[in-house]
Amino acid sequence: MGLKNPWEPVQTVSNTQTPRLRRELPVKSGEMGILTTQVSKLIGWGRSSSLWPVSFGLACCAIEMMATSADRFDIARFGAEVFRASPRQSDLMIVAGRCSIKMAPVLRQIYDQMPDPKWVISMGACASCGGVFNNYAIVQGVDKIVPVDVFIPGCPPTPDMLLFGFNELQRKIREGIPNPPDPLKASGLKLVGPIGEEL
Amino acid sequence: MKYDLATLLSQLPRGQQGRKADFLKCDLATLLSQLPRGQQGRKAVFMAITAASTVEKVREKFPQAIVETVEFRGEQTIVLQPEHLVAVCAHLQKNLQYTFLSSITAVHWPERLPRFDVVYHLLSIPNRSELRLKLRVGEKREEHPSVPTVVSVWPGANWYEREVYDLFGITFAGHPDLRRILMPMDWTTHPLRKDYPLSGFDLPEPHWGGQVPYDTDPGVGSQTLRTPNGRELNENRTRFTQNQEPGTEKR
Amino acid sequence: MQQQEIENVYTVEDSQISEDGQRTDTMTINMGPQHPSTHGVLRLILTIEGETVIKCVPDIGFLHTGIEKTAEAKTYHQALVLTDRMDYLAPLCNNLGYSLAVEKLLGIENEISDKIKYVRVLLAELQRIASHLVWLGTHAIDLGAMSVFLYCFREREMILDVFEYVSGVRMMTSYICPGGLQAEVPAGFDDIVRKFTSIFSDRLREYHDLLTNNQLWLERTKGVGHLSAEDALAYGASGPVLRGSGVVWDIRKAFPYSGYEKFDFDIPVGSNGDVYDRYLVRMLEMDQSLKIVNQALEGMPTGPYRVQNPKVAPPPKWQITGSMEALIHHFKLFTEGYRPPVGEVYVRTESPKGELGFYIVSDGSAKPYRMHVRAPSFANLEVLPLMIDGCLLADVVAAIGSIDIVLGEVDR
Numbered sequence: 001m002g003l004k005n006p007w008e009p010v011q012t013v014s015n016t017q018t019p020r021l022r023r024e025l026p027v028k029s030g031e032m033g034i035l036t037t038q039v040s041k042l043i044g045w046g047r048s049s050s051l052w053p054v055s056f057g058l059a060c061c062a063i064e065m066m067a068t069s070a071d072r073f074d075i076a077r078f079g080a081e082v083f084r085a086s087p088r089q090s091d092l093m094i095v096a097g098r099c100s101i102k103m104a105p106v107l108r109q110i111y112d113q114m115p116d117p118k119w120v121i122s123m124g125a126c127a128s129c130g131g132v133f134n135n136y137a138i139v140q141g142v143d144k145i146v147p148v149d150v151f152i153p154g155c156p157p158t159p160d161m162l163l164f165g166f167n168e169l170q171r172k173i174r175e176g177i178p179n180p181p182d183p184l185k186a187s188g189l190k191l192v193g194p195i196g197e198e199l
Numbered sequence: 200m201k202y203d204l205a206t207l208l209s210q211l212p213r214g215q216q217g218r219k220a221d222f223l224k225c226d227l228a229t230l231l232s233q234l235p236r237g238q239q240g241r242k243a244v245f246m247a248i249t250a251a252s253t254v255e256k257v258r259e260k261f262p263q264a265i266v267e268t269v270e271f272r273g274e275q276t277i278v279l280q281p282e283h284l285v286a287v288c289a290h291l292q293k294n295l296q297y298t299f300l301s302s303i304t305a306v307h308w309p310e311r312l313p314r315f316d317v318v319y320h321l322l323s324i325p326n327r328s329e330l331r332l333k334l335r336v337g338e339k340r341e342e343h344p345s346v347p348t349v350v351s352v353w354p355g356a357n358w359y360e361r362e363v364y365d366l367f368g369i370t371f372a373g374h375p376d377l378r379r380i381l382m383p384m385d386w387t388t389h390p391l392r393k394d395y396p397l398s399g400f401d402l403p404e405p406h407w408g409g410q411v412p413y414d415t416d417p418g419v420g421s422q423t424l425r426t427p428n429g430r431e432l433n434e435n436r437t438r439f440t441q442n443q444e445p446g447t448e449k450r
Numbered sequence: 451m452q453q454q455e456i457e458n459v460y461t462v463e464d465s466q467i468s469e470d471g472q473r474t475d476t477m478t479i480n481m482g483p484q485h486p487s488t489h490g491v492l493r494l495i496l497t498i499e500g501e502t503v504i505k506c507v508p509d510i511g512f513l514h515t516g517i518e519k520t521a522e523a524k525t526y527h528q529a530l531v532l533t534d535r536m537d538y539l540a541p542l543c544n545n546l547g548y549s550l551a552v553e554k555l556l557g558i559e560n561e562i563s564d565k566i567k568y569v570r571v572l573l574a575e576l577q578r579i580a581s582h583l584v585w586l587g588t589h590a591i592d593l594g595a596m597s598v599f600l601y602c603f604r605e606r607e608m609i610l611d612v613f614e615y616v617s618g619v620r621m622m623t624s625y626i627c628p629g630g631l632q633a634e635v636p637a638g639f640d641d642i643v644r645k646f647t648s649i650f651s652d653r654l655r656e657y658h659d660l661l662t663n664n665q666l667w668l669e670r671t672k673g674v675g676h677l678s679a680e681d682a683l684a685y686g687a688s689g690p691v692l693r694g695s696g697v698v699w700d701i702r703k704a705f706p707y708s709g710y711e712k713f714d715f716d717i718p719v720g721s722n723g724d725v726y727d728r729y730l731v732r733m734l735e736m737d738q739s740l741k742i743v744n745q746a747l748e749g750m751p752t753g754p755y756r757v758q759n760p761k762v763a764p765p766p767k768w769q770i771t772g773s774m775e776a777l778i779h780h781f782k783l784f785t786e787g788y789r790p791p792v793g794e795v796y797v798r799t800e801s802p803k804g805e806l807g808f809y810i811v812s813d814g815s816a817k818p819y820r821m822h823v824r825a826p827s828f829a830n831l832e833v834l835p836l837m838i839d840g841c842l843l844a845d846v847v848a849a850i851g852s853i854d855i856v857l858g859e860v861d862r
Contacts, residue, residue: 055484059858070607098515102382274795304809
């Protein structure tokens with residue numbers, strides 16, 4: 001299945017912690033020095049300050065996500081003004097809640113429908129690693145299906161924890177840190193689901 | 200404007216105001232007044248229907264259907280023969296006002312014959328009494344025991360029976376639409392059986408397209424915790440996986 | 451895959467021309483698991499003719515977590531944590547139902563002191579208000595009233611502050627456990643609850659002002675999603691869905707548990723079974739819950755927060771250093787857990803969604819042999835096709851909101 005050690009997660013190095021700064025990244029050829037740096041800083045600022053999430057609330061974490069968008073912990077002040085219903089109009093997917101195996105193909109389909117550039121926050125313990133539920137029905141971490149940029153622990157994470165994770169993602173975007181590799185491309189598998197069945 | 204019960208009630212159209220009492224009381228008088236006109240003369244009889252008296256009435260009317268009756272912590276359970284289930288349920292629903300089916304579920308006893316218990320919880324709203332019916336099925340160790348359906352008695356049984364079929368594999372004869380409800384549609388096994396490991400099987404479920412894109416937890420250690428009778432307390436996956444789920448052909 | 455997606459999203463079937471030259475097609479569309487108005491991961495396969503819904507087939511299971519199977523591998527105290535996550539809008543009510551069932555199984559119902567009962571009732575009613583606030587906020591925002599969402603969550607934050615004060619966690623508290631409460635109610639609890647109750651009736655009036663006599667609201671909810679009382683009873687619908695259709699039934703009055711018989715409250719019952727009646731029932735229920743909270747706060751007795759039976763509830767931690775029996779009981783309770791006698795119980799409670807029942811089968815060991823949860827939203831969702839038969843597509847959203855489903859409960 002492409003994995004040597006079953007205890008190793010698909011994504012071995014967290015890339016929110018390393019690298020911290022853009023200058024630690026290898027410089028790609030063709031970059032023109034200071035002009036591109038300023039432009040990419042502008043682009044980074046623009047992208048991070050107006051992240052629009054697609055509403056992908058699955059379970060209990062969705063309620064805390066709704067509380068984050070309510071008036072006490074307002075996520076709109078950080079730029080997430082609207083939670084778009086359609087993935088085609090959003091650039092952030094906050095996977096809030098436990099992803100069951102029946103839902104996994106749907107998750108992947110929504111992720112595929114989002115246009116580039118896109119980021120994924122995995123909110124809560126169940127989305128990050130299966131959480132309380134180590135059983136047949138729950139995917140043990142959505143990073144096995146979509147590439148996740150920021151993991152937020154908690155069951156459910158309080159709204160201020162979600163805001164901290166959101167800010168970490170914004171920092172990551174501003175620094176220009178790239179997305180992690182796509183787990184399904186690496187193993188070459190396709191998620192086939194009965195989502196298209198008619199009744 | 201005051202928003203309390205009285206004000207809102209006064210806004211009801213004329214014809215509905217006669218039901219004011221409903222808003223305020225949920226006591227025996229109100230409940231009895233909900234009986235249709237002709238039945239109200241039988242008030243005294245209805246007062247006497249309790250769970251214990253129900254058991255007696257069922258025993259009188261269907262003596263051959265009852266296997267045993269149990270009383271534990273104030274709850275009455277009647278264990279029935281599967282053939283007589285629909286007749287007893289129809290009698291309970293029509294004559295004894297057990298119009299509310301709370302739930303249908305099942306329990307798997309792998310070391311006992313018959314293998315499964317199908318459990319029905321009933322509730323009688325006018326009489327405020329509850330009852331449990333049980334069937335013991337699976338004597339011949341069959342893979343999918345069959346039970347007659349009660350959808351004709353309580354239409355709400357539809358989804359409960361589908362859930363029992365999905366999670367336990369017990370089929371319901373006469374069910375209009377018996378298919379999986381919680382697991383993916385082409386799942387082949389029944390997860391809540393005791394011989395299905397908690398963490399699931401290693402490999403092929405058809406809806407993953409033949410492989411899983413991740414590796415499942417191999418389990419911790421080899422020590423098994425057992426009850427005094429030798430039953431294992433934790434699911435031990437290594438006992439079941441030969442990378443193949445039982446009953447399926449090798450892929 | 452893109453082409454296949456589009457094909458599978460809708461199919462145009464049965465294209466016919468009727469007598470007056472009108473084209474009558476039915477279209478099967480998918481109101482998919484990811485949708486802003488389905489209140490979770492619910493998939494509805496709707497067959498519509500124009501805008502009218504002809505057939506509706508709900509497809510559930512997208513949040514199936516195997517909680518019942520997981521509970522068989524945990525001890526009774528550990529399984530409590532799993533019950534929080536089923537109806538995640540009212541976790542304390544789930545905990546209460548589970549605790550009552552385990553206490554009935556153990557036979558220690560008479561040892562629960564009045565203080566425990568009062569605190570349980572107070573927290574359960576606060577939780578009911580919180581759950582109804584989320585319902586109101588999401589229902590209103592689905593039908594277009596966005597400010598109600600913000601107001602409801604503002605009040606809900608105050609209730610979550612109470613839960614955080616008492617247990618340290620906003621949701622998923624697991625504070626009500628078999629044997630009593632997890633920890634002593636801290637001092638200052640009265641003040642923080644009064645901070646909420648003093649302002650809430652004014653806020654309720656605000657919500658009524660915004661919605662109850664609002665012409666837009668009435669047009670969208672009156673006459674929509676009708677459910678008759680016979681259908682509701684036949685399908686096992688319970689809670690505000692059943693009461694909105696005119697059946698007078700509330701488990702807190704019919705089978706009183708945890709001291710509810712001592713409290714004085716009314717039960718609102720609707721007359722037509724439409725969305726507006728269910729809305730009114732829940733609004734009035736919030737008012738009644740506030741009444742119960744005030745009564746519980748006034749009459750709160752003193753007493754232990756935990757049953758004094760060391761076989762069930764661990765003795766206070768400070769006794770471990772002094773008493774050998776306390777140490778042994780602690781050890782046994784946390785490694786093995788208490789072992790109820792062989793038997794089974796079914797305990798029903800009135801959760802904000804309806805009749806929540808816990809069926810626990812014990813085989814004498816420290817782990818439940820089978821824990822089945824009778825989820826109210828499961829049966830309430832079964833009546834959805836009846837409710838929206840012949841309604842417009844926009845009414846489907848109103849009807850789903852009015853049933854107040856929680857998919858965590860439906861799928862478990």
